[in-house]
Amino acid sequence: MRVELDNLSKAWDGVVGADRITLEVADGEMVAFLGPSGCGKTTTLLMVAGIYRPTGGTISFDGRVVNEVAPKDRGIGMVFQSYALYPHMTVFGNISYPLRLKRLEKGEIRKRVEQVADMMGIGDLLDRRIAQLSGGQQQRVSLGRALVKEPQLLLFDEPLSNLDARLRLAMRGEIKRLQNDLGITSIYVTHDQVEAMTMADKIAVMSKGVLQAYDIPEALYDRPKTLFVAGFVGNPPMNFFDVEVMLLGGEFHAKNESLDLIVPDDRAAKAAAKEGRVVMGVRPEDVDVADDSSPRVEGLTLSAKVEVVEPLGREDLLGVVVGGVNVRLLVDKTKRAKPGDLVDLVFNMDNVQFFDPETEESLLWA
Amino acid sequence: MTITEATPPHHSTSPFPKVREKMGRRFAYGFLILSIAPILVGYSWLVIATFSIRTEGLLPRNAEGGIGGFTLSNWAFITDDAVWNAMLNSFLIAVTMVIGVGVASTAGGYALSRMKFAGRKVFLTGTLVLHAFKAEMLLIAIFFVLRWLGGIPLIGGFIGFNSVGGVALVMIALELPLGIWLMKGFFDNLPWDMERAALIDGASRFRVWWQIMLPQVRPGLAALSLFTFISGWNAYLVPFTFTVGTRVANMPVFLSQLISDTAPTNWNLVAAVGMFQMIPLIIFFIFTQELLLNIYAGGSKGT
Ligand SMILES: Nc1ncnc2c1ncn2[C@@H]1O[C@H](COP(=O)(O)OP(=O)(O)OP(=O)(O)O)[C@@H](O)[C@H]1O
Ligand SMILES: [Mg+2]
Numbered sequence: 001m002r003v004e005l006d007n008l009s010k011a012w013d014g015v016v017g018a019d020r021i022t023l024e025v026a027d028g029e030m031v032a033f034l035g036p037s038g039c040g041k042t043t044t045l046l047m048v049a050g051i052y053r054p055t056g057g058t059i060s061f062d063g064r065v066v067n068e069v070a071p072k073d074r075g076i077g078m079v080f081q082s083y084a085l086y087p088h089m090t091v092f093g094n095i096s097y098p099l100r101l102k103r104l105e106k107g108e109i110r111k112r113v114e115q116v117a118d119m120m121g122i123g124d125l126l127d128r129r130i131a132q133l134s135g136g137q138q139q140r141v142s143l144g145r146a147l148v149k150e151p152q153l154l155l156f157d158e159p160l161s162n163l164d165a166r167l168r169l170a171m172r173g174e175i176k177r178l179q180n181d182l183g184i185t186s187i188y189v190t191h192d193q194v195e196a197m198t199m200a201d202k203i204a205v206m207s208k209g210v211l212q213a214y215d216i217p218e219a220l221y222d223r224p225k226t227l228f229v230a231g232f233v234g235n236p237p238m239n240f241f242d243v244e245v246m247l248l249g250g251e252f253h254a255k256n257e258s259l260d261l262i263v264p265d266d267r268a269a270k271a272a273a274k275e276g277r278v279v280m281g282v283r284p285e286d287v288d289v290a291d292d293s294s295p296r297v298e299g300l301t302l303s304a305k306v307e308v309v310e311p312l313g314r315e316d317l318l319g320v321v322v323g324g325v326n327v328r329l330l331v332d333k334t335k336r337a338k339p340g341d342l343v344d345l346v347f348n349m350d351n352v353q354f355f356d357p358e359t360e361e362s363l364l365w366a
Numbered sequence: 367m368t369i370t371e372a373t374p375p376h377h378s379t380s381p382f383p384k385v386r387e388k389m390g391r392r393f394a395y396g397f398l399i400l401s402i403a404p405i406l407v408g409y410s411w412l413v414i415a416t417f418s419i420r421t422e423g424l425l426p427r428n429a430e431g432g433i434g435g436f437t438l439s440n441w442a443f444i445t446d447d448a449v450w451n452a453m454l455n456s457f458l459i460a461v462t463m464v465i466g467v468g469v470a471s472t473a474g475g476y477a478l479s480r481m482k483f484a485g486r487k488v489f490l491t492g493t494l495v496l497h498a499f500k501a502e503m504l505l506i507a508i509f510f511v512l513r514w515l516g517g518i519p520l521i522g523g524f525i526g527f528n529s530v531g532g533v534a535l536v537m538i539a540l541e542l543p544l545g546i547w548l549m550k551g552f553f554d555n556l557p558w559d560m561e562r563a564a565l566i567d568g569a570s571r572f573r574v575w576w577q578i579m580l581p582q583v584r585p586g587l588a589a590l591s592l593f594t595f596i597s598g599w600n601a602y603l604v605p606f607t608f609t610v611g612t613r614v615a616n617m618p619v620f621l622s623q624l625i626s627d628t629a630p631t632n633w634n635l636v637a638a639v640g641m642f643q644m645i646p647l648i649i650f651f652i653f654t655q656e657l658l659l660n661i662y663a664g665g666s667k668g669t
Contacts, residue, residue, distance in 0.1 A: 051562050072568040084559035088581040101568035145567070 001075070001152040001185045002027045002062050003048065009056035010043050017043035019209040020057065025202075030179050030186040032200035034193055036232070040209040041189040045155050048187065050074050061153070072101075074153070077146030081158040083138045085130045091117070091141050092126040098149040112148055119178075120144045136167045143175070147182075154179065154186040160195065172199060193233055197221070205229050222351065227360040230281050230353055236317060238281045238353070239327045245271040245278060245354070253299070254280050254352075258323025262299035263349050270363050271354035278363060281353035287329035289318070289337055290344040300349065306341045320345065416440050416638040440638040448612055449639065452620035455530055456643070459605065459616055460598030462534035467545045467594045468587060470538070475549025476575050480561070497543035505607050508536055512608055530614050533605045537598055545590050552586035553579065588657060599647060617643040 003025040010017040018040040025031045033041040046052040048059055050071035058065050066074055085094050092113060099109045117123045120140040130138065139159060146154060159175070160168045176199045179186050190196050196203050197217045205212040205220065205228070213220055213229045224230035230238050243254040245268050252268030254261050256277075263271070271278050288294075290301065304327070308319035315330045318337055322345075329345070337343060354363040399406075411424055418426035419435040428435030443449050477483070478490060509527070515535075516526020524531040556579060564578045565571075580587075602618040609615055615623065621639050625631050651658070 046562070049562070049566055051565065071562075071565045074566075076566060078563065078566050080559045080563060082557055082559045084557065084563040086560065086564070086578055086581075097564075098567040101573075145563075149567075 003153060003185060003187070004060040004063075005044070005048070005057065006060070007057035008044065008047060008054055008059060010040075010047055010052055011055050016040075016209045017052075018047065021204075021206075021211050022057075023204055023211060023214045025185055025187065028183045028185055029201045030176070030188060030199060032196035032203045033187065033189045033206060034196040034203050034232075035191065035206035035212075037191060039206045041191075041206060042157055043209075044206075045157055045187060045189050048153075049076055049078055049155055075151055076153045076155055077149060077151035078155040079139070079142050079146050079157070079159045081161055083135075083142040083162075085138055085142055085145075087130045089130070090126065091122065091128050091130070091133070094130065094141055095126075095144045095148050098145065102149070113144075116144045116148045119147075135163055136171065139163065139171065143178075147178075151184065154184050156186065156188040156190075158190055159188075161190075161192070168195075175199065193235060197233075203233075205232060207232070223362075223365045224281075224353060225362050225365050227279060227281075227355045227362075230355070230362075234283060236284045236328045236330070238283050239287070239325075239329075241280045241282070241322075241325060242277050242357070243280045244276065245274075245280075247272060251299070256323065258325075259302055260299070261302070261347055261349060263352060267349075267352055267354065267364055274354075274356060274363055277357060279355040279357050279360075281355065282347060282349075283351060284317070284328045284330045286348040286351055287327065288346045288348070289329070289331045289335050290346045291335060294346060297346070300347045302345045302347070303342060304345055306337050306339055306343055309337055309339055412637050412641055415634050416641050418634060420634065440632075440634045441642075443635065443639060444642070449620060449642070451612070452615050452617045453643075455605075455614055456599055456601075456616040456618075457646075458530050459534045459537065459601060460595045462531070463537050463541065463598035464591045464594050466534065466538040467541045468591055470542055471545030471549040471590060472580060472583070472587060473575075474542075474546045475551075476553050476579060478546065478550045479553035493543040493546055497547075501540050501603055505603075509608065512536070527608055528610050528614055533601070533608055533614070533616075534598070536604050536608065537601055540604070541594055541597060545594070548590055549583065549586060552583040556582050592654065592658065595650075596647065599643075 005021050005023050008021040009019055021040075021044055023031075033044060035041055043052060047054050050066070050069060054067060058067055060066065061074065086097065089097070095113045095116060096109050099112060104112075113126070114123065117126055120143060122137060122140045122144065125133065125137060125141075130141070133141065139162075143159070156175070160171050163171060172195060179199075188196070188199060200217065202214060202216055203220055204214045207228050212232075213225050215223075215225075220229055220233045224233065227240075231240070241254075241256065241259065243256045243259070245252060245254050245263065247253075252263045252265060252272060254263050254268070254271075271280075302322060304320040304322050306318055306320050307326075310317040310319075311333065312330075314333065316333045316335070316337060318329050318331055320327050320329065320343070327345075331337060355361065356363055407424070411421065414424060414426055415421050417436050417438070417440065419429065419437055419439075420427055425433055426435055427433065478486060512525075512527040512532050512535075515532065516522045516529070518526075523529060525535055526532050560578060560582075561574055564574045569577065600618060601616065602622070605614070605616045606619050606622065609619065612620070612623070617639075621636065621643065624636050624639060
């Protein structure tokens with residue numbers, strides 16, 4: 001099912017939940033709503049579900065405006081963070097509830113519930129009460145209940161955030177595979193960008209009720225259109241510097257009081273066109289610590305003192321200070337950096353980003 | 367001391383902690399017994415008195431003034447139709463109240479907890495204010511209302527002045543502010559998501575209330591039903607005021623009719639009738655004790 005949101009808004013006298021959200025979800029696609037807490041993800045999702053009445057704009061399914069259609073007639077299934085199972089019913093009672101409301105014939109109900117339960121790997125738990133299930137099992141029941149009515153559209157509201165890290169990883173893959181196999185159009189709300197990046201075909205980044213960007217994951221990462229998207233997508237987040245970009249001796253330099261780095265022409269030219277200071281963004285993986293063997297290229301190297309070292313296992317996350325600005329970088333753990341070390345930083349400027357400090361829009365991808 | 371001494375220190379065989387524990391327990395029991403003594407003495411007197419000709423303190427006396435004089439004569443009223451009629455009326459009032467208060471409080475509590483409608487705030491504060499009015503203050507006004515209700519054709523006889531239905535109606539009204547607020551509190555504590563899930567699953571709003579939300583507030587409803595039943599069973603002021611004679615008298619009113627201003631009162635008979643009125647409640651408590659404890663402990667165990 002194709003879903004279109006057109007200037008969709010929701011406000012509660014003064015409080016803005018969602019502000020003129022416009023986007024389109026193609027049939028069979030999985031779209032993630034990503035953003036910090038309170039940015040309006042749940043609000044938007046509940047409007048799509050028909051629980052909240054929009055205060056402006058329209059929702060269309062396959063070109064038909066459904067603003068006035070009741071939730072039960074929208075052909076949707078929804079999975080909640082809290083699972084929202086019915087504690088006074090068994091697993092069978094929960095999964096079969098939508099079918100019982102449709103007054104399907106008993107044998108048919110049993111057949112479909114068992115089929116879905118087997119698909120979710122909870123076929124042997126059908127007679128259990130909800131309180132006797134683990135969190136992971138409860139979430140499977142909740143997913144089963146959403147799937148059993150064969151919905152045209154699946155809505156997920158942070159379905160995995162109550163699970164432990166390992167289970168979350170497993171369920172992530174499972175949901176994605178399921179969605180792919182069944183080809184159900186899905187909207188997946190999360191504040192976990194790894195979840196969004198790995199599962200979604202497209203990501204809608206939201207902030208304060210406003211849609212900041214809507215694009216495929218790689219585009220959001222490599223070509224962020226706003227400062228917010230650049231800072232929010234990517235973990236650890238992008239480093240930002242206030243610099244001036246200028247042409248010196250045939251090369252573009254990004255300069256301020258404490259750094260002077262050479263920038264590739266194609267990107268720098270657009271930044272230099274802007275008068276005065278701009279915001280330069282460099283991702284943590286594009287800064288490295290030089291060791292004895294690495295060449296110190298003039299214009300790409302900078303010395304700094306290590307403040308913090310956070311071992312992540314495969315890599316170390318270093319916190320260094322450059323001209324009063326905290327900079328985070330990911331380095332190989334064989335570099336054995338320690339707090340207090342004076343190190344030479346080597347910048348890879350091929351992926352550098354530039355933003356207008358006033359409008360916070362990208363100077364490269366506008 | 368030998369080297370085989372291996373008892374860990376916290377399994378100490380020293381007698382002192384045990385003694386202290388014992389003394390502490392004795393003290394606790396002593397305190398509890400002392401504080402419930404007045405009630406215990408009261409009930410003991412009640413039981414003894416019902417089986418005696420007369421009593422002096424807790425001691426039964428026979429005609430000669432010696433200890434003894436046990437009799438079953440005080441219980442002779444059991445064969446009297448009037449007392450059974452009063453019992454039936456008590457029961458009808460209490461059960462009607464449980465049903466009326468239960469239905470109105472769960473429906474009203476849900477609406478106040480979950481729905482937006484004009485006048486909701488006013489209604490909420492209004493019921494709270496109403497609760498502050500004692501029944502005594504409203505008796506005269508209620509009398510006029512009941513008389514008017516009695517004038518309605520067909521059903522008037524069941525809900526007007528001097529009818530069991532009328533008494534129950536008034537008692538329900540007096541009980542509702544508490545009931546509605548109590549149930550609203552229980553509904554307030556339920557997650558919205560469960561309700562949303564049911565709506566998406568295809569349930570109507572009424573069905574959500576009936577099939578999904580009500581089962582979650584069962585402990586609250588049980589507690590409310592219990593309080594309501596007891597208050598209906600023991601109701602005195604309202605039935606006393608709005609009934610005449612013995613036909614619609616309930617147990618407490620029947621009891622009060624035994625205490626006459628003109629003739630000497632047989633207190634041992636009064637005790638026996640009072641005891642008789644308590645028996646259903648005692649049986650009820652024995653069977654619902656566990657449930658009650660759960661409710662008072664604030665747990666929703668058993669749902
Ligand atoms: N029923 C409501 N009444 C008033 N304001 C609301 C209501 N629901 C949400 N809001 C407000 O709307 C804004 C968006 O809330 P929403 O629940 O959509 O955030 P979210 O992105 O889902 O956040 P989270 O990640 O914490 O779940 C918040 O400022 C919130 O306070
Ligand atoms: Mg949310």
